[in-house]
Amino acid sequence: MFSKLKRRLVLLYGITSSIILSVIIIGVYIINNRQSQEQNMVLFQKNVEQIVEKFRLEDVINNTWLVRVQEDNRLFVYVEDNGIKLTKYNQMSNLPGSQELIEKIKKLSIEDGINLDRKPLYSTLRKTPVYNVSLSNGKAYYSMAALIPKNAGWLNIMVISCDNQGPGILFKQMFLYVFIDFIGVAALFLISSLYIGKVIKPLEEGQKRQVAFVAAASHELRTPLTVIKAGISSIREDISKSDNFLPHIEEECNRMTRLISDMLLLASSDAKTWSLLKEPVEIDTLLIETYDMFCTCYNNKNYQLTLDLPEEELHVIHGDKERIKQIFTILIDNAMSHTTPGxxxxxxxxxxxxxxxxxxxxxxxxxxxxxxxxxxxxxxxGDGSRNDKKHFGLGLSIAKELIELHEGSIFIKDTPGGGATFVLRLPW
Structure with a gap:
């Protein structure tokens, strides 16, 4: 049952988390792509403006400077003087499909009212917006053109950037994000499997304990019921023998009452309905009362019970007096079960x-x-000394539950020379 539940929870958690992760990655991809395009466009515009301003102010351009600008910024500059291509500044021969790009740029410029092949009517610099021009092979470029009036005519300049994100670059980026998404989804499923496994493990252990508890309780209840049933059958056969069987029936009824009472206490603890009537409790006084009770009730069993209290007063704790006394009673009674009289x-x-x-x-x-x-x-x-009818194996469980309700703790250590010591710690 838990294996099937685990698979379903892992699948549900993994799919839900994967969808959320995929949406986030897609959003990041779109935002990064847009920001990258905007940054590239802004940088491209600044470079073009720098080149155009240089050509506008100077009649002779240093070819070395222009080549360096193109190489540093991955640009291609095409210059025409009065409609005639200047080969001195031309680097377009290194750009495949350059002629196709130039024709497209001139066509787009005309649509924006700038004819790069004609002398301008006014002596003002005119620049086109940034174009996103694609070749027939699908590769895209940023491009921008400027018409610069000169005394002897005009210059038209076309600048093309080879850094625009074409389909190939976009595909590589998309593949990278898909790969990251795949790794993230795989990690989410692995983490969900480990996490849900840890979450379900206490439930599995709880179910196992519950099954063991029911089996043990059934076994403990079966014995007194068998004795009671046998006694009743014997009385029916011969009512004169009732005095022989009734004490055994009464004893087993009392035993069942104690068992059911203990089971109800533990059930209340599991259901978190076990309430405590907390008040200031003087532990030294309570220990003396418990000590006196055992000395009075068990003096015929020849146990040597001693009580060692410190000279200073023990701190007063805030707890349920009767429940703490019950803890002491359980621990002392358990010690008697493991100790030889004397x-x-x-x-x-x-x-x-x-x-x-x-x-x-x-x-x-x-x-x-x-x-x-x-x-x-x-x-x-744990041993044969506890396999008598007076002990069900619930006393220490009840003591531990009560101690934890008081936010305390209990552990066992070996007694020097042989034996066991139960150490109870209660906060004050």
């Missing part, structure tokens, strides 16, 4: 920067590194 279970508490730390230390057989990663998982039982 061994010590030690409670330590002290202040730390921004935290109150409580340690529940047992001297049992300890917890291996592999089990430390899983002891807070629901229905997890």
């Amino acid at each position: 061994e010590n279970i030690d409670l330590h508490a002290y202040n730390q920067k921004n935290y109150v730390v409580v340690e529940v230390e047992d001297h049992g057989h300890g917890i291996c590194d592999e089990d430390k990663k899983q002891v807070f998982e629901r229905f997890y039982r």
Whole structure:
């Protein structure tokens, strides 16, 4: 199911992102192309005006200067004196299709009211606008012409730029942008696959945990139901034996009640409906109350329970008193499950920067590194000491959920000499 969902999300995200990227690249291409054309045209006009002004003011033009200007700016200059071509300044022989260009420029000039082949009627300089002239082979050029009156007649000058973006250059630029777009689309699909994979992974793990939770809960509920069903059947067969079976039925009902209560607590946590009644809590006082309760209720089990509090007062925290007490109860009860009667279970508490730390230390057989990663998982039982009917493997899960609701943390470390120590940190 998640594989199919991942493919659909990757496809949707990839296609949507690719369309957006393609639109952006097309827009950038159009804008850059227009800006490039405008810049080329402005530069071309400045160069033409410089050349025309030079011819207008001077009767003799330095050929070396003109050749350098043409080479530096990739221009071709065609000059006629009274309609006669001046070969001295002519570089048009290096331009394929030059005659065709000249004819087209003269024709466009006539359309703008400037006849380059006739003597001007007035003694004013006349210039054409910038033309975009294309040859029959499809190549395009910028061109501009000027008619300069002189004492002995007139000069007509045609300047052609070979830097205009023809179809070949446009095709190369378009190919470059398409290539960039292709690389971008491929990268987007790769990133979307990795990103969505990471997003879906917690969902997959959550579903696996949910399936495992349901399977474990079903298994835990099946046992008491089987006992209850068998007891009821036996009572039906011989009602005189009811006193033998009713205590077992009642015990299993109580066991189911505890299990369902724990499951409801965890379900409330998952649904984010587990509310806390927060108030100022004195941790040292709460630890003393918990210590007294265990000493009173479990004095017949021969556990040596000790409480070590610092000389200075522990910081008051803001939390749910009953829930914090429930955390302490779960941790101490868990320590008893792992400790042989007669061994010590030690409670330590002290202040730390921004935290109150409580340690529940047992001297049992300890917890291996592999089990430390899983002891807070629901229905997890790491060893045989937890496989009795009094423990479902939910206590530590509930404790962890409660601690996180208080914005605290919990971890396990080894007890010197053997055993495990649960370290609880609550912010103050």
